[in-house]
Amino acid sequence: MMADDNTEQTKTAGQMPAMKPVVDVAAETAKMETDKMWVIMGPQHPFSHGLWTLKIKVDGEIVTDAEPIVGYLHRGWEKEAENRPYPKIIPMADRLCYAASMTYTHLYCMTVEKALGIDPPDKAKYIMIIADEINRLQSHLMWLAAVGTDLGNFTVFLWAMREREYWMDMNVRLCGARMTTNYPRIGGVRNDTPELFDRDIIRCTEHFEKAVWDIIGLIDDSSIYVSRMKNTGILTPEQCANLGITGPALRGTGVDFDLRRDDPYSNYDQIDFDVPVLKQGDSYARYMVRVEEMLQSCKIIKQAMAKVRALGKNAPYRLKVPSNVPAGRHFAKLEDPRGESMMYLISDGTDKPYRLKVRSPIFVNVSASRELCMGCRIADVPAIMAMIDMCLGETDR
Amino acid sequence: MVYSSILDWVNFPDIMANPYYPFETYNLPYDISQKLWEIIGGTIAWLINLLFPGNPVSEWLVCDMTVNFFALIIFMIVVFLVVFIGILISLWEERKVLGRTMDRRGTMVGMKGFLQCVADGFKTFMKEDTQPRKVDRMTYMWTVSLVIGTSMLIACMIPLSDRWYVVNYNTGLLLIMGLFALAPFFILVSGWSQNNKYSLIGGMRAAEMMISYEIPMLILIATACLMAGTFNIGGIVQAQYDTMPYFIPQCIGFVTFFVCANAEAERTPFDLAEAESELVEGWQTEYAGMKWGLIMLADYMRGYVSCAMITILYLGGWNLPFIGDLNNYVPELVFLLKTWLVFFAMIIVRAALPRVRTDQILNLGWKVFMPLSIINLVIVLLLKMGGVF
């Protein structure tokens, strides 16, 4: 699992007790007797993208403890899902994550397809790959925008949001809605790709592959951005394993693991793409992994679109499925933009699920905020937490 | 004397002939104010005289001493209004330019968006003026008043030309710098008084900023004064007109001063004291309504003063090179245009860069800008000794 060239990382990880802080907190504290205070950031704080609270204990400017509090957005999603037929859960699954809605819908449909024992047609799988990657790009661009505002620059926010608009338009072209798409179906997708969609998405991809370099130039070629992100919020692979961290945060620490490649679903094994891995484990590594993932998503979209085109107009894209699901326990997992999300379904033979459990990557990742924030400065907290890419819809469910 | 028409009351005498004339040289805003009072006071005097012919009040209204007194009051208003409108224009400029750099349009409310400033003023004025229960009321109100007051004072004290000034003082530059550097003290005390953790951290950051940026900035001012040989603002501008604008010999100093002025005005790469994403609004968190509106206005006034200092010290003030006597027509406008040009550069910097961290700002101030300002001083000393200036 581990990347080959992370010898330095493992060496330091063995020596350091828990984390590698920017400053030695213990020594700093011993030098001067200062009162520590709890600063509460959230739910109305501009740093929290959504309703959550981060309590940090500061000694002057240095953070010595942190505690995340989530649950403000709890809507009883899982209980609600128990009371409605399977097709009617699809629009609800859209509302789990507002930045990448289709990945959760896709995950739900995959779970039910597994329970039904059917395999959707190839065309549906490729279309869902395109849809997933459009959503990954949207989600990452929204995250990139948030990085800009968290570090105090509004330009990156608006430039990233401008690029995101084009992918939103692709969503509209594909399924008629910008965010709550209601596009995947159990056994396929809602509709075939519309006319000229292939032309539009290739144009959009090519435009994005050029335009993203402007945003990268604003961040990576700016020493202030880079120095704000480098060497802050360092995680080690061991910590990731203990805390259950997945997604770009995991790949930023040097663990080469991506569900799309290592446990492929939806014909991802037919597609050629690279998984970016960096071994530094700091905020900047997480940032770079995400940016590279965006560029890889463009490549995936191009390949998947070519496959869809090769399958032709008449290929089946939606299977007729029974409304009752046989009794059983099934779970499916998928590489969300933020990490590894899973759904666990207990069905009892009726047309409604008996239990539907969602495993949200952010709910797990945010538990690392103490390890991430220890020893950094207050000004680093938004930068570090931006790299977690909070999405409260799925966290609180 | 028999006064028959209004023209007997309203006459525009030479202002220098007034024995109570408070300035030593010709002063344009005072001239305007005196003429305004001639019209207003003369009309009142004429009206009163129509009702009560030969009364002493009418004559008192147009005598030298009274004209001087009322002209000074109008003088204050005129000077403040010009500065105020200049600042509103720079605010509008920031909104439009920032909008264009971010691929959007900026404000669109009336007069190409200029009336948005007025709308904002009304909005903050109508807002509820809340005050937290546990603040230290005296310091809470006094410090913010002093921040706003000193900012307005120095904004008005910047001369727009050698005929548009409030005081023509031989150490005028030092006076402006002294008042300019006062604000961080008030911000620090204000942060303590608000009983709010964000404000406290913001106030401490303002103090950190002050100690890291004041010293290079003062060294650079001293360098410029050394080059010109005077602390008088008019003298510095004249010296640049006689030789060359100082940003050519002091290019290191110019860049350093630009960054330091950015920090002094607490604009975005250095707005640590009000870092939005981590400390809600920093030291301004607990100020509501018009107090906050005035604080924002004071921010822009400090931005204007920073730009004006750069214009005076490095860009040749209100003179343009190579055009000779044409400089006598509208030097005030030239000065304001140069100030807005510097402000444009500040806006571009704001659009391009994120906020720096507290330890980085200390590092920058002491390890980069301090040596740079010393190098600049050495260069100027060598030039002086070499007899170039």
Added chain:
Amino acid sequence: MTMDYLEKYRDGRVNTAKTLWVMKPIYLILRLFNKTVVHRPVTILYPYEKLWMPDNYRGRPALAFNTCIGCGMCARMCPTTAIVLVECPDDEGKPVKRPQVNMGRCSFCGYCAEYCPTDAMTMSPIVELAEYTRADLIYGPRRLAYDHTTDGMKIDIEETLLSDYQAGNGERRINPAKTDRPVLDNAKCISCKKCFKSCPVQAITMEEHGKNAKGRPILWPSVDDQKCVSCYTCVDVCPKSALHMNEVL
């Protein structure tokens, strides 16, 4: 396959020691400033200019009053129960059942348009729905009308049967409204005629199959395959659960 970005920046093209190196962002900002001053920004002036939306855009539901048959499939499939069937007079004054949509609850998922067997329900591109009261948000059948419905706005379910797919005959597409038919469990039927009365397309006829012990006729519904739209109304109204939908797979 290469990773362009990581290869360029992995080892840090920017040396962080050079903390003053900020020229590239400023150049990019000035370039965009020039572009937006000479041309125009990418934003539009919303109330005066509007974006073009493709035909399949999902705004509020729209109803073609006379195409609707009042089967209630939209109300049945609505995940937020925003749709209820109400009685209202049609053009000739006869009372008919038509859907009424509460826009305050509508989640714009498009299920009503998707499952509508006659394409009477479509999703219109209208999104400006603000009203002063909640009562104003309730759209009656007549208010749901939208005059500019195009073919692109209509969406049909085109499903492939699992059996067809497994047999390699994947290109045949059907709509469940054309295959699924209600099936009677004869033993449970009490001849109450509720299905016959409630069928929106009059596909059900009651056929006599002898007489019972009391001498009354035994009436069993029989479904006309051509008329039936598979709307589940008869299945829902049956008091003895004698009818169930036969899902063709």
